[in-house]
Amino acid sequence: MKKLFTLLIAVSLVAAIASLVVAGNNAPPEIQYPTKLGTVTFNHLNHENLTDCASCHSAVQGIEAKQRKDAFHDLCLSCHKEQQQGPTSCKDCHVK
Numbered sequence: 001m002k003k004l005f006t007l008l009i010a011v012s013l014v015a016a017i018a019s020l021v022v023a024g025n026n027a028p029p030e031i032q033y034p035t036k037l038g039t040v041t042f043n044h045l046n047h048e049n050l051t052d053c054a055s056c057h058s059a060v061q062g063i064e065a066k067q068r069k070d071a072f073h074d075l076c077l078s079c080h081k082e083q084q085q086g087p088t089s090c091k092d093c094h095v096k
């Protein structure tokens, strides 16, 4: 009985830590980029475990506005082509 109790405590501790880790990620589930060609909808939630956080963020964050287009296209398209998953044509990403 005592062993079971200890096990239960251990399990709930692990669950509590896991939920803390999840709550610590304050990323938006989805980010929309309205452009002249149509809106790009980036599902952050579906993407955030595909590679490490920093490899995406360092590619696009803190860069000049006029370089954003190329930086995003490089980041998003290189992975979609490599993995042969995810949209690679303009109108599949920029949706009117």
Ligand code: HEC
Residues within 6 Å of the ligand: 025, 026, 027, 028, 031, 042, 044, 047, 048, 049, 050, 051, 052, 053, 054, 056, 057, 060, 061
């Ligand atoms: C596949 C690429 C990718 C991965 C992997 C990724 N992110 Fe992001 N994340 C983005 C993009 C793109 C943005 C929006 C940046 C912008 O519009 O300037 C973003 C934005 C965010 C934001 C909103 C605030 C901000 O800095 O713009 C948070 C918080 C965030 N990500 C957390 C995380 C965490 C934590 C992880 C890892 C568990 C992660 N992301 C993994 C691409 C990614």
Ligand code: HEC
Residues within 6 Å of the ligand: 040, 041, 042, 043, 046, 047, 050, 051, 056, 072, 075, 076, 077, 079, 080, 083, 085, 086, 087, 092, 093
């Ligand atoms: C590390 C690889 C990787 C990167 C970087 C990446 N994607 Fe993806 N993307 C995928 C994969 C794999 C799928 C297909 C799996 C799925 O649908 O969840 C996908 C699917 C998508 C889809 C269609 C399904 C959905 O989730 O909405 C869109 C739209 C998309 N990506 C947009 C983007 C944009 C915009 C960026 C850049 C900010 C980006 N992706 C960066 C791997 C990546």
Ligand code: HEC
Residues within 6 Å of the ligand: 033, 034, 035, 036, 037, 040, 068, 069, 072, 073, 076, 077, 080, 087, 088, 089, 090, 091, 092, 093, 094
């Ligand atoms: C994988 C998704 C994806 C694909 C495919 C894609 N784009 Fe983009 N595009 C984006 C994202 C994300 C941005 C960044 C939007 C921002 O930062 O405001 C962007 C930005 C742009 C911009 C700048 C928009 C503005 O209003 O500042 C133009 C123009 C553009 N793309 C044209 C194209 C063309 C043309 C193609 C096809 C050859 C294409 N894109 C394919 C995701 C994509």
